Every structure is written in C-alpha cells, then in structure tokens.
Amino acid sequence: MAKRLLSWNDLKALQKELTKNINPKARWIAICEGTGCRVYGCLDVSKALEQELVKQGISDVKIMHTGCHGFCERGTLMVIHPEGIFYSRVKPEDIAEIVEKTIKNNQVIERLVYEDPQTSKKIPYEKDIPFYKFQKRMLLGQNQKISPTSINDYIAIGGYQALAKVLFEMTSEQVISEVKTAGLRGRGGGGFAAARKWESSRKAQGTPKYIICNADEGDPGAYMDRSVVEGNPHSVIEGMIIGAYAVGSSDGYVYIRHEYPLALHHITEAIKQAHEYGLLGENILGSKFTFDIKISRGGGAFVAGESSALMQSIEGRVAEPRAKYVHMAEHGLYNKPTVLNNVETWANVPLIINMGSAAYGKIGTENSKGTKIFSLVGKINNTGLVEVPMGVTLKQIIYDIGGGIKHGKKFKAVQTGGPSGGVLPADKLDLAVDFDRLTEAGSMMGSGGMIVMDEDNCMVDVAKYFISFLQEESCGKCVPCREGLKRMLEILNKITDGKGEESDMQTLDDLSQLLAEGSLCGLGNTAQNPVLSTIKYFRDEYMAHIRDKKCPAKVCKALIKYQINKDKCTGCYLCFKNCPSNAITGQPKQKHEIHQDKCIKCGICYDVCKFDAVTKE
Amino acid sequence: MDLTKVDKILANHKNDKSMLVAILQDVQDEFRYLPKEVLNHINKSLDIPLPEIYDVSTFYKAFSLKPRGKHICSICMGTACHVRGSPVILETAKTHLKIEPGQNTPNMQYTLNTVNCVGACAVGPVIQVDGSLYGNLTSMKTIQLLKKFEKD
Helix, strand or coil, rough: CCCCCCCCCHHHHHHHHHCCCCCCCCCCCECCHHHHHHHHHHHHHHHHHHHHHHCCCCCCEEEEEECCCCHHHHHEEEECCHHHHHHHHCCHHHHHHHHHHHHHHHHCCHHHHHEEECCCCCCHHHHHHHHHHCCCCCCHHHHCCCCCCHHHHHHHCCCCCHHHHHHCCCCCCHHHHHHHHHHCCCCCCCCCCCHHHHHHHCCCCCCCEEEEEEEECCCCCCCCCHHHHHHHHHHHHHHHHHHHHHHCCCEEEEEEEECCHHHHHHHHHHHHHHHHHCCCEEEEEHHHCCEEEEEEECCCCHEEEHHHHHHHHHCCCCCCCCCCCCCCCCCCCCHHCCCEEHHHHHHHHHHHHHCCCCHHHHHEECCCEEEEEEEEEEEEEEEEEEEEECCCCCHHHHHHHHEEEEHHHHEEEECCCCCCCCEEEEECCCCCCHHHHHCCCCCCCCEEEEEEEECCCHHHHHHHHHHHHHHHHCCCCCCHHHHHHHHHHHHHHHCCCCCCCHHHHHHHHHHHHHHHHHCHHHHHCCCHHHHHHHHHHHHHHHHHHHCCCCCCCCCHHHHEEECCCEECCCCCHHHHHHCCCCCCCCCCCCCCCCCCCHHHHHHHHHHHCCCCEEEEE | HHHHHHHHHHHHHHCCCCHHHHHHHHHHHHHHHHHHHHHHHHHHCCCCHHHHHHHHHHCCCCCEEEEEECCEEEEEECCCCCCHHHHHHHHHHHHHHHHCCCCCCCCCEEEEEHHHHHHHHHHHHEEEEEEEEEECHHHHHHHHHHHHHHCC
C-alpha cells in the first residue's frame, strides 16, 4: 500500500525521490502498447524483448510499456533512448538483432529505420521524422514517457503539481480566470468556452455539484480521447480535480464507451492509485478539498455523447437529449449544477496551470487557443494521431505530417467533424484549421476526426454513409430527425441505385433545413452537414449518378459491374474457387463467366485474377 | 437459471435503481445476453417497471435480448474503415456466414454484428472477434479469418 501524500511537500519529496536516480545517459526503451499497436502484436514484441534481455544478462535497460505514440500506421513502434532511435514495424523476430546490435553495440539497424515515402531518405531518429517534427505534442508527447498504469511515472514527469499549486496557491476564482485567459474551448465538438461553463456552475445554487468527463468518443474515425485515457489517464483525472476545485464540486463521473476496454481498464486503475496516494477522496493532499470520481460505462449509443443524453444515461435511463434552454451548468445530472467537458479538454487543464495562461494563449489563433489532436485516417500514408497548434493548414496536416495520399492517388476531399461535420475539397487545403474557419467552410472541428479521401471514394456514398449512421443512432425523440433522416436516406439510396431524379436534390435541401430547425440536439440539427457539403462541393458527382446513372468513383454497387474479359481469361479456376456467392461459372481451362444476379461485388475475383481478366466498370 | 448471481450483481450496485444500465451490463457480462428471467427478477427486486427495463435494454446497442453465438464477430463500420472498403467486407461476411448482422449462425458458432468504430483506424478495415482486433482486411482475408473460428 502506497503512502498517502499529506501535503504539497510530500508530493515534491516523492517526485524528487522518483527522479533522483535518473541518469540522462541511461538506456531505456519505450514500446507503444496502444490499441493500434496491439493489433500489430506489440505485446509479443514486448515479451520477446524482456526475455532476450534476461537471456543476455542485461539488467540495466528499462522497458517502458507506454500508451499510444500516435504513428499507428507503422506499428509496432519502439523508441530506444537516450538517442531516440526510432524503429517501426518491429516484429518479435527482430528482437535478438536489436539487442545485439543497438542495445549492446550502439549500432542502428537500417532495415527497421523509417524511410520517408516522399524522399526515400532513411531517418533514424524520432525527432527528425516529419510525422513528429511538424507536430506540437504537448499532450500526446507525455504518452511516450510514462507507463499509463504507473502513477509514479506521472508524478516523476511533474504530474499533480498543477493540482497542488491550485489547491495551495489559488482561489477558485483565480483558477477560472486563468482558464478563461488561456482561452480554453471545449474539444468535444461545439468549442464552447470552458471557463464560462465552470463559472455558471460555480455560481449556481444546489449541492452536490457534479463534474463529468465525457469519454464516450462516438464519432466514427476518431480515437484521440481513447489514446489520452489509455496512455495518460492521470492527466485527465488531474484536470477534473482542478475543475472540481474551481467549481466547488465533490462528485465526478467518467462516462466511457464500452467499446474501449483498455481505456476503461487504465482509468479504473488510475482512479484507484490516485485514491491510495490521497489525490482523490477526502482532504486531497492534506487540504480541505474533497472530491471523488466514479466510472459509468456507455452502452453503445452514439447519442449518449450528447451532454444531456449522457447525464440521462448515468442516471440509468435511455439516453435521450433534452431542450437546451435549461443549462446543464445549473440543472444537469440529477438536476444539480454540472460541468461536462471531454477528455482532451480536461487533459489541457493541468497544462494551462503549469504553463500559465499567458504562455498557453500564445499557441493557436486569436479565438482558438492551444493545440488540437486530430485522428488523421482514411487514404493517408501516415495514419495516426497528430497534435498541432490551432491554425495550421489542412495541407500541412495532410501532406507535411500525413505524408500525402496512399499509393500516389489524387486527393479528393477531407471529412472533418464526424457525422455533424462536412467534407472539404482540394481548393480548401490552405484553410487554417481552427473552430471558426472550419465552421465557415461548412464543416466543423467536432472532436477531431479527419478522414482523408482519394479519387476512389464516392461523395454520394460518403453522404449516404453518414445519414445512414445518424438515422440509426437518432434516439427518435424529435420527428424531423427521426423521420427526416429516414427520408433522406431513402433518397440517397435511390440515387446510388441509379434511380435518382433531379428533383431529389431540392428535396434533400428542404429536408436539411427542416432538420436544422426542428431538432433538439446537435445530432439532428447538424445532420444535414454531410449532405449539404457534398452537394456544395461535389454536385457534379450527384448529377453523374442521377443523369448518367454512373458512379464515377466506381463505388456504388448498383452502378458497377465485374466482368471477365474472355480474351484474357485462361480458365485457371482461381476466381471460381474463391467466389463466396457462387456467381462464377466455367470449366477448368475454359472461359469463365460472372452471373450478375448472384454477384455481391466483393471484388475477390478482381483481386485474385493473375491475368487482369476481371474488369470493374 | 442461477438467480443468485443476479442478486450478487444487484448487491454490488447497492440495489440502486439508478444503476440500471450498469446492472444490465454486468448481467450481460455474466450471461452473454439479457435473459428474460433475469429481467423479470430485476423488475421484482428493484421495483423498476418492466417496460422501463425493456426500454433501456433495447435502446443501447451493447445489449442483446437473444442468446449469442460462441464467437462474436463485429465488423467495424467507422468512417475510416468505410472509405477503405468495410461495406464490401460486411457483404462478404454476410454471404459467407449466410446471416444478417444481429443474427446467429444455426450452429450458434457465430453472432455477426456491426460496430461504429473501434478506434483502430490505422489498420482498417477491421473486424473484432471476441474482443481481439484483426486489421487490414480484404474479402479474402475475411473469409480466411471466419473459417479459422468455425473450427474452435
């Protein structure tokens, strides 16, 4: 059982104790064990490394099992310190060589070094790799230095000092004023000023007051919050305690998606540790302040990420949003004053206190301060999590950091803001990314999903995807959302089936307006964005589906056909053997044929044919 | 049906009505679905009206009112997976298993589901089988993966 910290001095002493034996020249190895790298088998790599070190009798090299480093495309990631040698795509079979050459003899293994896809240059050190070089990793950078399940690691890098400073040197008004001067805006979607919520809640009548961390990251294609909770749960807890102190709250909740088992495990563990250290519970760090955090698991409903719906869910009911004229800050969870912010927002709070609002305010643009984490995914070379100061351009994110489009294809659009956001075409690449510029362009910041699409993606299909998602996730309370989204989906299905009419475009526009005006929550009144933005920038593509009955990107199933070119087919049998729907007939050594009525357009025949005999039209 | 396990779950949540979602999650973890007898038992023990219990049980995607297969195969339908071809993966899985999402194979070996993003976008398209993730899928690899779990 760890010793409870009874004062700021205890915390300082512990930090000193934990860091006193750190030799900056000592060798240590950070292995990414985030969810992405786990798919690549990083746990086997870790195990192999541990065993090899024991086998070789090396006891002075520390292995740090960290959370997500962000460069998910290249997993398993390994960084060898103190030099910062960066190895990617590491497999267990590479370990013996790494130990022999790099650990024992300081040699860099060329084969495992990152090669820049654009210049073909080998880059051995992490700090020189464009993916990392152009980022400003104030939050994510901590992930690489600590083990998420070790509170000591977090304290060693200065964790909980911001909390101590707040408890012993600042009044609650000063904390709020500091957050206000820093210009912190909520990172979950709307970009609402955090300090304003805190202030109204502080002034509101009623006890207890609640603090909630929204970790129900529901936007498909976005996983920033998961990586923060998974990789650095204490930063979120510290932010929440500071917020609670500012607001005068005694009870907190972390509402977390059940689809994120590892994040759930780490935050549970972190709360337990914070308790043992006296950083949660009664009289935190020996002060008069008392605060505790409970965990509530989500049930797999997208709408539960909406603040009022989320509170319903914590109360054990179905997650239906309510009207916003009653402010959560005054009447939130159990009808008591409540402050809800998302994971990334809370994790920014200790940074603001540590850096000071003046320094923090220098990062970003006039009305969007600090950094933002984006999940850069889709048809991009360097898929992963990137943290950049607000105000960098889409081009910098997609090309300088992201390394451009996969397989040398042409960029078509980037979708931001999740299902409430929109798509932006190539001529918007110079747009500076902040809350207001994105909204002006017809999209939004949202929680930070950035899905890159190339020439092979159909924009009508993308609009249909989001509308289909939203109509399934609509809670059904407001008629325009429940019925309007269904009708929109019907129309989009009609268009992608090649049965669209020109009047459908007007109907989509009419329904969009109805949704925006007639729905209670953000799910409904922004649901038209994917449709309106694709129509705005890609009207031609809609018209190709409607007038020419063609899908230019060859995505929409009803409008494409797989066929066998009889001149090229050798009758090798391979497509016949692999077709899951028995749509192909033919005898060995004779020409084969695809029967369109049975074909499910899975593309296996196209992929397996060695003679390019299968065509897609 | 062993209702003492349910009583234990209820006691863990201090028989608190407002913990209904959490209680149902624990029940589902224990029984792999929400059996009717258990829902009736919760109705009597906590005095929560049955319609309210069903309201919650059918609202959240995580809950199943039907028994589920030995392996739960969830195909990620997140945006990143979508633009990399997950609809084709779903179509292939449906054709191969001969069931629709939400259904079980007749031998109860598989339940097919869809999930809205598991956050492993770098390796999409992704399938989650019994909690483990499999990435960079093609139609071929999907069939190979499904065949692997058909035997055990």
